[in-house]
Amino acid sequence: MEKQLTLNGLDFSPEENLSRYLQSIKKFPILTPEEEYDLAILYQQTKDKSIAYKLITSHLRLVVKVVSKYRGYGLPIGEMISEGNIGLMYAIDKFAPEKGFRFSTYALWWIKASVQKYILNSWSLVKLGTTAAQKKLFFNLRKIKNKLNLIDDRELSENVLHDIARSLDVSVQDVTDMNMRLKAHDGSLNSVIDNDSDGANEWMDFISDNKPNQEESLAHAETVKYRKTMFNKALYVLNKREKDILFKRRLYEKTITLDDLSKTYNISKERVRQIELNSIKKITKAIELMQ
Secondary structure, three states: OOOOEEEOOEEEOOOOOHHHHHHHHHHOOOOOHHHHHHHHHHHHHHOOHHHHHHHHHOOHHHHHHHHHOOHHHOOOHHHHHHHHHHHHHHHHHHOOHHHOOOHHHHHHHHHHHHHHHHHHHHHHHHOOOOOHHHHHHHHHHHHHHHHOOOOOOOOOOHHHHHHHHHHHOOOHHHHHHHHHHHHHHOOOOOOEEEEEOOEEEEHHHHOOOOOOOHHHHHHHHHHHHHHHHHHHHHHHHOOHHHHHHHHHHHHOOOOOOHHHHHHHHOOOHHHHHHHHHHHHHHHHHHHHHHO
16 A cells, blocks of 8 residues: 555645644544444455555544654654554554454554654664663653653652663663653654644644543553453463462552562572563563464
C-alpha cells in the first residue's frame, strides 16, 4: 500500500500540512465492532484495497493518539504520524479477525513499533544504546517521571536514579545520561505545528482532554485482556520457583521482600533478584515469539 492516503484527489499527508490533516481525519467514521469484523474478513478473502482503505481511515485518529505520547522526543509530528500510518497498513495485512480481538487492539502494536523504530533511528546520532534494556529505558523514563511528578526536573535525586535504574535493569549512569538527552529534546504542547489561513495552530488544539473516549476505553480494555492472555500463555517457560518469585515480587498487591524470599529458598537476596529479572526476560521473549 502507498505511504500516503488519498481521497477524491486530495492528498492527506501529515508531513505537508499537519493541521489540515488532523482536521480532515475527523470526518472518517469510527466503525462498529460488527462493521470492523465484516470488513476485516472480507479483506482477508479479497485483498481489496478499497476495503483496506475503510479500515485504515477509521483508525487514523488512533495513530495520532499514539504519536501524541511521543511528542516529547523533539521529532517532527507529521513524520511520526506517517510512520505510524505505515504500521497501521502492515497491521491490515497481518490481522486475523477470527482470533476474536478488535483490529484497534492488534494495530496498536504495529503502530507503536513503527513509531518507536523511527524514533530510535532518528536518535542514533546521539549514540543511543540498542540493547533491549536501553530501549526500555528510552521509552519508559519519561513515563516513570510523569508518575512521580518529576517531568519538569532536569536533575533527579540519587534515590530516584537508583530506583529507576533498578526497576529498568540499567546503570545509574545510563539513567542520568538518558534523562539529560530527553530533557534536551522536550517539546511543548503550545509549540506551533503549522500555519494556515486561519492563523497558527498549536498541538494543544488537537488534544481535547486527557479523558479517553468510548473507543479508546474499549481499546484499552481489550489491550489489557490481550496482554493478560499472552502473559498467561508465556508462563510455561518458567519453573515453579521462578513463577513463585515473579508473582511475589511483581504481581502481588503486597510485594514480598528480597530478604523474605532469600530465606524461603535459602539463597542470597542478589540471587532472588537475578531470578526475578531473568523470569521477566524469559516471559518477554516468549511473548515476542508468539506474536
